[in-house]
Amino acid sequence: MKVLVADDDNTFRSLVTEVLSDAGYEVSAHENGRLAWESLQAEGAGLAVLDINMPEMDGIQLLGAIRTDERFKDMPVLLLTIRAFTEDQIQGYEKGADDYLTKPFDNDVLVARVKVLERRILGH
Numbered sequence: 001m002k003v004l005v006a007d008d009d010n011t012f013r014s015l016v017t018e019v020l021s022d023a024g025y026e027v028s029a030h031e032n033g034r035l036a037w038e039s040l041q042a043e044g045a046g047l048a049v050l051d052i053n054m055p056e057m058d059g060i061q062l063l064g065a066i067r068t069d070e071r072f073k074d075m076p077v078l079l080l081t082i083r084a085f086t087e088d089q090i091q092g093y094e095k096g097a098d099d100y101l102t103k104p105f106d107n108d109v110l111v112a113r114v115k116v117l118e119r120r121i122l123g124h
């Protein structure tokens with residue numbers, strides 16, 4: 001299954017890509033929300049792992065675009081952020097995020113959360 005990843009931090013983007021690839025996922029990684037959105041529209045994806053704070057189009061805006069697009073509105077979305085502020089998490093959930101992980105995260109926890117979303121929402 002293809003996972004759309006968007007994070008402007010090179011270190012975290014590489015880490016998420018490596019961890020999910022090692023877990024058997026096909027990863028489509030992008031350095032901002034706009035590029036991720038363009039890729040999603042062109043090539044699709046089954047699930048998304050999105051950083052919140054990104055230039056051009058942030059994770060909340062990208063999530064909003066995903067939830068208002070008929071093709072992707074039910075796609076599982078896990079938000080990733082270095083900010084642990086409660087208001088970010090609430091805003092994310094209100095916009096339709098399925099789960100939330102705060103950086104730095106444990107690699108195995110990231111994989112476990114993605115698997116849960118895949119199983120619960122996609123029925124795999």
Ligand SMILES: [Mg+2]
Nearest residue numbers: 008051053054
């Ligand atoms: Mg960021």
